[in-house]
Each structure stands twice: as structure tokens, then as C-alpha cells.
Amino acid sequence: MQKVIESSGISKKFGKTQALKEISFEVSEGEIFGFIGPDGAGKTTLFRIITTLLLPDEGKMTIMGLDSETGYKQLRENIGYMPGRFSLYMDLSVEENLNFYATVFGTTVKENYDLIQDVYSHIEPFKTRLAGKLSGGMKQKLALSCALIHKPRLLVLDEPTTGVDAVSRTEFWEMLKKIRKHNITIIVSTPYMDEAMKCDRVALIQEGKILSIDQPEGIRNGFSKKLFSVKSPEKYKLINALRSFPGISTAYPFGDAVHVTFKEDNFDNSFNDYLIGMGIINVTISETRAGIEDRFLELMGTSFR
Numbered sequence: 001m002q003k004v005i006e007s008s009g010i011s012k013k014f015g016k017t018q019a020l021k022e023i024s025f026e027v028s029e030g031e032i033f034g035f036i037g038p039d040g041a042g043k044t045t046l047f048r049i050i051t052t053l054l055l056p057d058e059g060k061m062t063i064m065g066l067d068s069e070t071g072y073k074q075l076r077e078n079i080g081y082m083p084g085r086f087s088l089y090m091d092l093s094v095e096e097n098l099n100f101y102a103t104v105f106g107t108t109v110k111e112n113y114d115l116i117q118d119v120y121s122h123i124e125p126f127k128t129r130l131a132g133k134l135s136g137g138m139k140q141k142l143a144l145s146c147a148l149i150h151k152p153r154l155l156v157l158d159e160p161t162t163g164v165d166a167v168s169r170t171e172f173w174e175m176l177k178k179i180r181k182h183n184i185t186i187i188v189s190t191p192y193m194d195e196a197m198k199c200d201r202v203a204l205i206q207e208g209k210i211l212s213i214d215q216p217e218g219i220r221n222g223f224s225k226k227l228f229s230v231k232s233p234e235k236y237k238l239i240n241a242l243r244s245f246p247g248i249s250t251a252y253p254f255g256d257a258v259h260v261t262f263k264e265d266n267f268d269n270s271f272n273d274y275l276i277g278m279g280i281i282n283v284t285i286s287e288t289r290a291g292i293e294d295r296f297l298e299l300m301g302t303s304f305r
Helices: 043-050 072-076 095-102 112-119 134-146 166-181 216-221 236-244 271-279 292-300
Strands: 003-015 019-028 030-034 056-061 079-082 152-157 183-188 201-204 210-216 227-231 248-254 257-262 284-288
Touching: 003 043, 003 183, 003 210, 019 043, 019 056, 019 183, 019 210, 030 043, 030 079, 043 056, 043 152, 043 183, 079 134, 079 292, 095 236, 112 134, 112 166, 134 236, 166 183, 201 257, 201 292, 210 216, 210 292, 216 292, 227 236, 236 248, 236 271, 248 284
Parallel strands: 030 183, 030 201, 079 152, 152 183
Antiparallel strands: 003 019, 003 056, 201 210, 227 257, 227 284, 248 257
């Protein structure tokens, strides 16, 4: 399968801050490739290099067969970019924004309407409304329509669903599945682990370094220890008690439970006796399957001790 992006040893500094450290990865044609990581991990810096808005300090990146530094003019004609912050013109209407971006790329809305129809149809009834008056979900759909209007081969989405409601998030990912049927490769970053499961492959990134690249199931299956879910009505008290127990390696809150790993990969009656001694009752403990979040924390090597 043809490689749309080939990145080798990409590094970037801002003053003394090392934003990216020897980033290497490949993206194949037609993939939905996700970058997963917290704020400050380097996702936006990397995306700005991919979209030719920043130059790397070190390394080489080839996009659609062109060098990202010398071929930037041609690449910009074939890349659609939706930044994390809504960046369209607030004082222009929905229709005016879309027509403006079409004109910038030398095309028309009519020419590529079939590509944006599934997205734009949700907001077309409000085409005379100012962009600044749209809801978060509608702004998201307008920004995506503008990023697609010139029919790019590569679509780059920087945390596109942050700050929108759950329904809009679900709709957005359904739209992405339809978009890639037009032979468009998609790169997306997200802080939401459930969205990571919808990507073909994901890269876990932290402090400018890629920790792992694999299919979502492969990431989950890479968790190296037995994982247990511990629940109690007094969750805050439970966390503190768990983190004080000598036999526990890690303990992190997940929803209404605490995910725990033990140094010996299991526990005995002394653990139950310990919890009772700490005044924690009605505790349920069960083995559970690790999620991407659990694997991410394991790869980071973080500990509460």
C-alpha cells in the first residue's frame, strides 16, 4: 500500500523546550491514523510540520512523495487542515466562509459539493447564520466542510471533537468513515481514548516522543500485567488506602472504579484484611481487561509512589 507520510527522526525545539524528539512513523493511503496524548505532548507541533506550517530542526518528512520542506507549495494544494481552535471568520456567514475557502483554492462549492454533502447538509439550513453564532458542533461541521472543499488527498484534524457534545462527537466520526471512501487519508489527534478505538492505527505520544504505534487492539493487548478493578462506595478513601498498600504497584481512578496492578500480579487475604482494617467495606474486586488508557500509563512509567 502506498505511503502518504514517511517521517524519520523529526525533532523540533522552541527555545529550551524540546517539543518533538526523533519522531518516526508512516501513514498508508486510506488510513485513519490517530495520535493520542495529553496536552503538551507535541501533537499540534507535529501537525503543523505535516501541514508545512513549521519546519523541523532535524529529520526528514515525505508527504505524498514530496519533501515537506521543498514541496510545500504543491502539498498545501492537497492537504486539508482543521486546527484545534476554531479559526474561521466569525463575522462571515456559514455560506460566506465556505465560498471564501473554495475561492482561495481555486474551486467552487458546486464543483466539490458531493464530497462535503454529508457534512454540510447538517448546517446548510443555517447557511445565512454568522459563524460566530453557531454551536460547538455546528462550528465543527463548518470547519470540516471548509477543510474538505478543495478535495484534499490528506486531511489533518487537530483534536476536532474537543469541547463538543457526545452526540456531535459520534456524528463526526461517522462522517470521517464516509469521507475516507473518497480516497482521502485522515490523520487525527484526540484526548479521548474511545475515539482512539475508531482509528485503524494509533500512535501514543508523550513529551514529544512516540511511545508505541499499533492497531488499537494491539495497544490494549500490550498491557504486561494482570489488571484488577476495585470498587467501593467511598472511592476517595479507597484510592488513598490502595496507594498505601505495599503490595500494590499502581492504582488509578477509572470511572466509578480504581484500576490496580499488584507487584506479584495477584493478591491474597492480607489485602482484604488490610482494606477492612482501613475501614473500607463493601469492596468488590474483579479482574478486568486493560484499555488504551491503562497501556498509556504503563508506557509512561508513571507511579504514585
